[in-house]
Amino acid sequence: EDQVTQSPEALRLQEGESSSLNCSYTVSGLRGLFWYRQDPGKGPEFLFTLYSAGEEKEKERLKATLTKKESFLHITAPKPEDSATYLCAVRGGDYKLSFGAGTTVTVRA
Amino acid sequence: DVKVTQSSRYLVKRTGEKVFLECVQDMDHENMFWYRQDPGLGLRLIYFSYDVKMKEKGDIPEGYSVSREKKERFSLILESASTNQTSMYLCASSSRTSTDTQYFGPGTRLTVL
Numbered sequence: 420e421d422q423v424t425q426s427p428e429a430l431r432l433q434e435g436e437s438s439s440l441n442c443s444y445t446v447s448g449l450r451g452l453f454w455y456r457q458d459p460g461k462g463p464e465f466l467f468t469l470y471s472a473g474e475e476k477e478k479e480r481l482k483a484t485l486t487k488k489e490s491f492l493h494i495t496a497p498k499p500e501d502s503a504t505y506l507c508a509v510r511g512g513d514y515k516l517s518f519g520a521g522t523t524v525t526v527r528a
Numbered sequence: 529d530v531k532v533t534q535s536s537r538y539l540v541k542r543t544g545e546k547v548f549l550e551c552v553q554d555m556d557h558e559n560m561f562w563y564r565q566d567p568g569l570g571l572r573l574i575y576f577s578y579d580v581k582m583k584e585k586g587d588i589p590e591g592y593s594v595s596r597e598k599k600e601r602f603s604l605i606l607e608s609a610s611t612n613q614t615s616m617y618l619c620a621s622s623s624r625t626s627t628d629t630q631y632f633g634p635g636t637r638l639t640v641l
Contacts, residue, residue: 450628451628453629453630455632460635460637461634461635462532462618462632462633462634462635463571463618463632464632465629465630465631465632468628468629506570506571508571510628515573515576515586516571516573516630518570518571518572519570520568520569520570521570
């Protein structure tokens with residue numbers, strides 16, 4: 420069974436204070452690792468897909484990296500508008516995604 | 529842009545009622561999914577469909593059924609709502625391509641009294 424563990428559960432940052440979120444996974448035959456952002460009361464918004472170890476993707480202040488066992492989401496010089504819950508998910512051999520419980524990031528001005 | 533819409537943002541029902549949640553996507557995606565999201569548990573897959581009239585059980589299908597009569601529409605049915613089905617329900621869709629990214633709707637917050 421595919422498993423995804425995200426840490427920490429919550430992260431409080433000062434504006435401009437860079438940090439990283441971790442997503443550890445076990446999956447038989449990784450077909451993709453996905454990062455989503457979710458604002459309170461809304462559906463998840465797609466950010467990145469990573470397919471192979473060593474791959475990196477960037478979007479504004481966010482950068483996602485992938486190894487064979489984990490992925491990191493780096494937030495560089497965050498702003499209050501980066502406050503959200505960040506979800507990690509993996510896809511194995513079928514169409515299903517397995518999600519982690521998420522990391523809630525709060526950025527204070 | 530992909531657009532996934534859900535019929536209601538908020539819904540309040542009574543125990544024992546039959547509940548229909550509707551999801552529509554406008555990108556001609558083959559795959560559609562229903563999840564529920566609860567605090568501390570993350571998103572859990574209820575049912576998914578990879579084609580019209582096809583359905584597959586997810587991880588927590590008990591107490592739910594689905595219907596997919598048209599490619600763009602996927603319905604989740606609670607045959608007899610119970611209080612433990614109070615949750616946020618999220619619909620998603622994806623195409624059967626190598627990118628396989630799932631796009632989510634805004635969610636329906638269902639409360640069963």
